[in-house]
Amino acid sequence: MAKALTIYGRILSPYVARAVLAAKAKGFKYEVVMPKDGIKTPQFLKMNPFGKIPTVKDGKTIVYESSVVVAYLDAKSKAKKLVPGNPAAAAQCRLVAAIAAEYVQPPAIRLFRKKRGSPDPIDIPATLAELQKGLDVLEHVLVKGRFGGGAKFSIADVYAPPALLFAMGAGKAFDVPDVIGKRPKLSKYWASIQKDKLVKPVLEEMTGQMADALAGKIPPLS
Numbered sequence: 001m002a003k004a005l006t007i008y009g010r011i012l013s014p015y016v017a018r019a020v021l022a023a024k025a026k027g028f029k030y031e032v033v034m035p036k037d038g039i040k041t042p043q044f045l046k047m048n049p050f051g052k053i054p055t056v057k058d059g060k061t062i063v064y065e066s067s068v069v070v071a072y073l074d075a076k077s078k079a080k081k082l083v084p085g086n087p088a089a090a091a092q093c094r095l096v097a098a099i100a101a102e103y104v105q106p107p108a109i110r111l112f113r114k115k116r117g118s119p120d121p122i123d124i125p126a127t128l129a130e131l132q133k134g135l136d137v138l139e140h141v142l143v144k145g146r147f148g149g150g151a152k153f154s155i156a157d158v159y160a161p162p163a164l165l166f167a168m169g170a171g172k173a174f175d176v177p178d179v180i181g182k183r184p185k186l187s188k189y190w191a192s193i194q195k196d197k198l199v200k201p202v203l204e205e206m207t208g209q210m211a212d213a214l215a216g217k218i219p220p221l222s
């Protein structure tokens with residue numbers, strides 16, 4: 001029987017959530033663990049010199065950077081490909097993933113960190129506007145279909161749900177109760193992906209850890 005992958009990290013991190021969603025979608029056994037003494041120990045830095053999560057151990061293979069982890073997991077088996085073979089379909093799935101990763105998640109994370117007490121300076125209205133712009137573009141690129149890239153679960157659904165959960169959490173924290181708002185395609189996607197049997201438990205666990213983090217029950221990483 002194949003040995004379980006070790007995903008070092010915690011699900012609160014949307015980067016770790018990508019690795020978990022990819023492992024689940026591909027049908028791999030995995031465990032998510034935080035190294036006992038943290039992520040800046042010489043031992044952990046030997047695996048990932050940045051001391052960041054996710055870092056994945058698959059037998060003797062160590063992989064880090066969530067985009068590389070997702071690509072590694074997808075390449076590990078031919079079944080349930082996260083990126084379709086057709087170039088146009090692949091570009092569509094990758095575009096949704098890229099917009100979630102580059103334009104939705106970063107402002108959402110900055111707002112969430114501020115709410116958690118980060119001393120880093122932040123222009124809240126400008127960051128909320130940046131988040132709204134990212135969501136507008138996500139609305140623009142979504143196509144028909146149950147999933148982010150169309151009819152099938154894909155890399156789009158590995159990247160977008162954690163980013164959207166953070167966007168919703170960040171909005172709520174700064175008095176925008178429904179930051180996704182009146183964007184019909186995105187609202188429909190968000191409503192359905194939260195119920196997806198693969199995604200739902202991951203988002204639920206993230207939601208619990210986000211609440212704990214805001215309540216000061218989970219210390220920041222660095």
Ligand SMILES: N[C@@H](CCC(=O)N[C@@H](CS)C(=O)NCC(=O)O)C(=O)O
Nearest residue numbers: 013015052053054065066067221222
């Ligand atoms: N580019 C990295 C970013 C990962 C990242 O920033 N992870 C955060 C947790 S959300 C982390 O490990 N922070 C600890 C640190 O930077 O010291 C990826 O895609 O995996």
